[in-house]
Amino acid sequence: MAIKTEEMVLNMGPQHPSTHGVLRLELILEGELIVDVKPHVGYLHRCFEKHCEAMTYPQVVPYTDRMDYLSSMYNNFGYAVAVERLLGIEVPERVEYIRVIMGELQRIASHLVAIGTYGLDIGAFTPFLYCFRDRERILSLFEMTCGARLLYNYIWVGGLSHDLHPDFVRLTRDFLNDFKPTIKELNNLLSYNKIFIERTANVGVLPLDTAINYGMTGPNLRASGLAFDLRREDPYSIYDRFDFNIPVGEGTHGTVGDCWDRYYVRVLEMYESIRIIEQALDKLPEGDVTSAIPKRIKPPKGTIYTRVENPRGELGYFIISDGSLNPFRVKVRGPSFISLELMGELCKGHLVSDVVAVLGSIDIVLGEVDR
Amino acid sequence: MKKAEAIFEILKNKFPDADIQIDSETPTEPIISIPPKRVYDISLFLRDEEGLLFDSLMCLSGVDDANGEKIKQEDDSEIIKGGTLSVYYHLYSVSLKHKVTIKTSADRENPEVDSVEPVWKTADWHEREAYDMFGIIFLNHPNLQRILMPYDWDAGYPLRKDYKNPEFYKGMKVPY
Numbered sequence: 001m002a003i004k005t006e007e008m009v010l011n012m013g014p015q016h017p018s019t020h021g022v023l024r025l026e027l028i029l030e031g032e033l034i035v036d037v038k039p040h041v042g043y044l045h046r047c048f049e050k051h052c053e054a055m056t057y058p059q060v061v062p063y064t065d066r067m068d069y070l071s072s073m074y075n076n077f078g079y080a081v082a083v084e085r086l087l088g089i090e091v092p093e094r095v096e097y098i099r100v101i102m103g104e105l106q107r108i109a110s111h112l113v114a115i116g117t118y119g120l121d122i123g124a125f126t127p128f129l130y131c132f133r134d135r136e137r138i139l140s141l142f143e144m145t146c147g148a149r150l151l152y153n154y155i156w157v158g159g160l161s162h163d164l165h166p167d168f169v170r171l172t173r174d175f176l177n178d179f180k181p182t183i184k185e186l187n188n189l190l191s192y193n194k195i196f197i198e199r200t201a202n203v204g205v206l207p208l209d210t211a212i213n214y215g216m217t218g219p220n221l222r223a224s225g226l227a228f229d230l231r232r233e234d235p236y237s238i239y240d241r242f243d244f245n246i247p248v249g250e251g252t253h254g255t256v257g258d259c260w261d262r263y264y265v266r267v268l269e270m271y272e273s274i275r276i277i278e279q280a281l282d283k284l285p286e287g288d289v290t291s292a293i294p295k296r297i298k299p300p301k302g303t304i305y306t307r308v309e310n311p312r313g314e315l316g317y318f319i320i321s322d323g324s325l326n327p328f329r330v331k332v333r334g335p336s337f338i339s340l341e342l343m344g345e346l347c348k349g350h351l352v353s354d355v356v357a358v359l360g361s362i363d364i365v366l367g368e369v370d371r
Numbered sequence: 372m373k374k375a376e377a378i379f380e381i382l383k384n385k386f387p388d389a390d391i392q393i394d395s396e397t398p399t400e401p402i403i404s405i406p407p408k409r410v411y412d413i414s415l416f417l418r419d420e421e422g423l424l425f426d427s428l429m430c431l432s433g434v435d436d437a438n439g440e441k442i443k444q445e446d447d448s449e450i451i452k453g454g455t456l457s458v459y460y461h462l463y464s465v466s467l468k469h470k471v472t473i474k475t476s477a478d479r480e481n482p483e484v485d486s487v488e489p490v491w492k493t494a495d496w497h498e499r500e501a502y503d504m505f506g507i508i509f510l511n512h513p514n515l516q517r518i519l520m521p522y523d524w525d526a527g528y529p530l531r532k533d534y535k536n537p538e539f540y541k542g543m544k545v546p547y
Contacts, residue, residue, distance in 0.1 A: 042519040049504070050530055086399065212426050212465055215493030228465065304399045305430060305461045305472065316430050318459065331432035341496045370519060 007035055012355065014043055020117065021366025025343065025355065032351050037344045041337075044370035052330035057083055057297040058157055060330065065151040067334065068368035070113050073106035073142070074310045076155035081236050082306035082317040083157045086299040094287035095159050096238045101172070101280045102142075102154065104273040108179075109138040110311035111266045111273075114363040118263055119190050121360040122199050127190040134182055137175050144168060158293040169281055176274050183270055191267060200263060201254030204346040204358035208257070214345070215338045218313025220362055223249035223265045224257035230309040242279050244272045259361035266363070298325055312336055312363055332371060336364040373469050375401040378423065385416060400472050402459075407477040410458075410485035411511070417462060417471075418490055425462040425471065428491035432459045433501030437532040439479055451533045456482045456505050477507065486512040504530035 013024040022043035028036040048067060052060050064075040077099055084091065116131030139149045144165045146154040154161050190196055206216070208224045221228055227246040231239040247268035249261030299321040307316040313335030322328040339362040346358045379393040382403065389409045395401040405413050417425045439454025455476040463470045477484050486509035487494045498509045499518040506528040509515055517524060526537035538545060 042517075042521070045519040047529065210492075213492050215428055215491065226465070233468070302399050303402065303459070303472070305459075307429065314429065316461070318430055318432050318461070320434060329432070329434050331430065331434075333430040333432075337496065338493055341493065 005030075010352075020359075020364060021369075023340075023364075023366050023369070025359075027352065027355065029352065034347045034350055034352065034355065037347045037355065039340050039343050041340065041366070041369050044366050046371065048332065048371040049330055052327050054326065056325045057299070057327060060327065061156060062151070062153045065153055066367060067332065067371055068310065068312065068315075068336065068365045069150060070365050071106050071110045071311045072150065072152050073102045073154060074110075074308065074315065076152065077103050077237075078306065078308040078310065078315045078317055080155050080157050081308060082304055082319055083297065083299065085306055086302065086304045086319060086321055087157075087294070087297065089158060089292065089294065091158055091292050092287045092289065093238075093285045095289050095292070097280050097284045098160060098164060098289065099155055099237060100239065100242075101277050101284075102145075104277045104280075105138050105141060105172070107273045107311045108270050109135045111270050112138075114266055114311075115186070115190070115263065118360040118363075119196070121356045122196060124190055124193070124196060127186060130182065130186060130189065134179055137179075141168065141172060141175065144171070156293055157297055159291070160289040163289045169284065172277065172281060176277060180271075180274060183267065187267065191264060197253050197260060199357055200259035200361065203254075203259045203350060203354050204262075204361060205255045206257040206262075206342070206346060210342075210345065211257070214342050216313070216342065217338070218309065218311070218335050219265045219269060220262055220313060220339055222246065223261040225249055230307055230314060234307060236306070236308055239276075241283075242276045244275050247272065259357050262361040262363075296325070298323070307333070310335055312365070312368075313339065332368075334368040334371065336366070336368045337371075340364050340369055373423070373467075373471075375403060375471050378417075378471050379403050381420075381423070382413065382416075385420075386413060389413070402472045402474050404474045404476065407458075407475045407484040410475055410487060411490070413473075414460075414485075414487045414490045417473075422467075424464045424467050427463045427465050428460060428487065428493050428497075429463050429470070430459075430461040431487070431494055431497035431501065432461075433457070433505040433507050433530070434459060435505060435530060435532045436476065441533075448535055449533055451479065451531075454479045456507055456531075458484055458501060458507060460487070482507045483510055484508070485510050486515075488512055504528055506531070 008029045010027040014022045024040040026038040048063055064079045065072040067075055112131040112135040116128040119127040143149045146152050146162050206224050208226055211221050211224045225248055227248050229246045247265050249256050249265055253260050301323040303320045305318045307314045316333035318331040319327055320329040347355055382391050390406050392404040417423050434457045436455050436457055439451040441449045441451055456479055457474055457476045460473040498512055501507050502515055503517045503520050527534055
């Protein structure tokens with residue numbers, strides 16, 4: 001008599017340390033093998049888009065902070081770029097430079113969290129502490145500038161809320177000089193660690209055509225081998241003035257597009273962000289950062305879709321203006337939302353313990369998935 | 372690299388029987404409107420045609436146009452009868468580096484639009500979100516259910532302009 005077997009359903013989350021927020025994954029298993037993964041999201045849904053319709057344009061800025069709370073600066077940045085394009089206004093040079101510096105500092109801070117917690121998920125505790133030590137210094141720089149450490153409300157439509165602190169440039173240079181050698185340290189601790197490589201190489205391989213069809217962007221797409229970076233592809237602000245490389249996955253320890261590649265692209269991107277910040281600090285012009293802030297923001301009738309390269313990928317704002325003081329519709333295309341969609345595809349055929357490795361490597365923030 | 376006007380001409384020639392319009396009046400980006408039941412054909416054409424190759428769907432957004440007749444209720448709230456709900460598709464070609472905005476509008480009472488999930492897999496969750504928030508039905512979608520709201524939410528579609536907060540949820544009074 002044949003033994004009857006059936007698939008087992010296992011819930012991971014909503015409260016699970018490696019889901020990076022409140023996320024439930026429904027794992028469908030055949031023994032240890034994963035047949036499918038169904039993510040269930042919405043636990044942090046806060047009606048961001050509905051709120052926007054009741055707010056004036058400047059009032060939306062603090063709400064954007066709360067979407068992807070690990071890259072709040074960049075969310076502000078993207079929204080400001082979108083509304084400025086809708087209004088058709090230019091912002092002063094100094095504002096643009098400060099925005100780029102803040103954006104890239106935020107990118108480093110965000111990648112440090114991604115790398116640190118990824119190590120933590122896999123079982124390496126020490127690198128996490130190193131990453132958070134360095135991130136702390138970036139948060140101190142932000143705190144010095146605008147008074148907040150996580151939710152900044154700093155980049156406004158047409159300008160910035162505060163000018164830089166007089167010591168900012170010196171302290172940022174100090175930080176960058178101290179930080180460069182620590183990336184090397186981090187590589188020796190984690191990136192080239194045999195156990196870490198065994199856990200991540202050849203796991204969750206994402207082929208390039210699948211990645212494009214699934215709308216993957218940012219480091220996750222670049223790890224699959226395509227040098228696609230919106231700072232180059234679709235330039236906004238003043239990114240066309242800086243000299244930087246676009247790191248792509250090369251399959252050093254396995255296949256192109258595996259978890260290790262997705263991880264390592266983020267490490268390499270931190271070097272590029274440092275280069276951009278250094279160039280921006282060298283050229284930082286004098287000027288007033290609040291002069292171009294409009295007293296009353298009332299864009300003409302029309303629609304705009306603007307996208308910026310958030311640390312996690314393409315952050316798009318689709319805004320419809322009906323010519324009044326409130327946006328008629330704001331839609332946010334968050335990179336984490338799209339990346340999470342691919343979980344099932346990436347995990348198929350792997351073992352249960354690899355789910356954590358894959359989930360950590362696509363680096364999601366649930367605040368943005370659910371908005 | 373093609374402009375929206377050129378893409379419009381190509382679509383017009385390829386699909387002479389479909390009602391395709393272009394709105395170039397918008398200050399920022401021209402929008403091509405297509406009928407809701409032809410979305411799948413046209414999307415497939417846009418993706419695969421040599422010279423267009425829109426291989427990436429950047430964003431898919433549902434919109435409540437709120438262009439119907441507004442009827443005042445007794446408690447001063449409004450409900451909207453008639454008019455349309457729209458879906459906007461922002462497409463990008465990774466290889467040819469051009470983009471285009473497509474729009475389709477469906478009746479508010481019976482908002483049925485072709486799903487583009489078979490064309491761009493990323494549309495799966497985007498369409499579920501549009502269904503969740505606006506109640507737009509995507510035909511041939513493999514798994515059309517709510518995504519951000521609870522699966523058993525029965526108080527309507529929150530992003531519609533005439534949505535009213537429910538007083539009770541599953542028999543419990545909502546305290547606000």
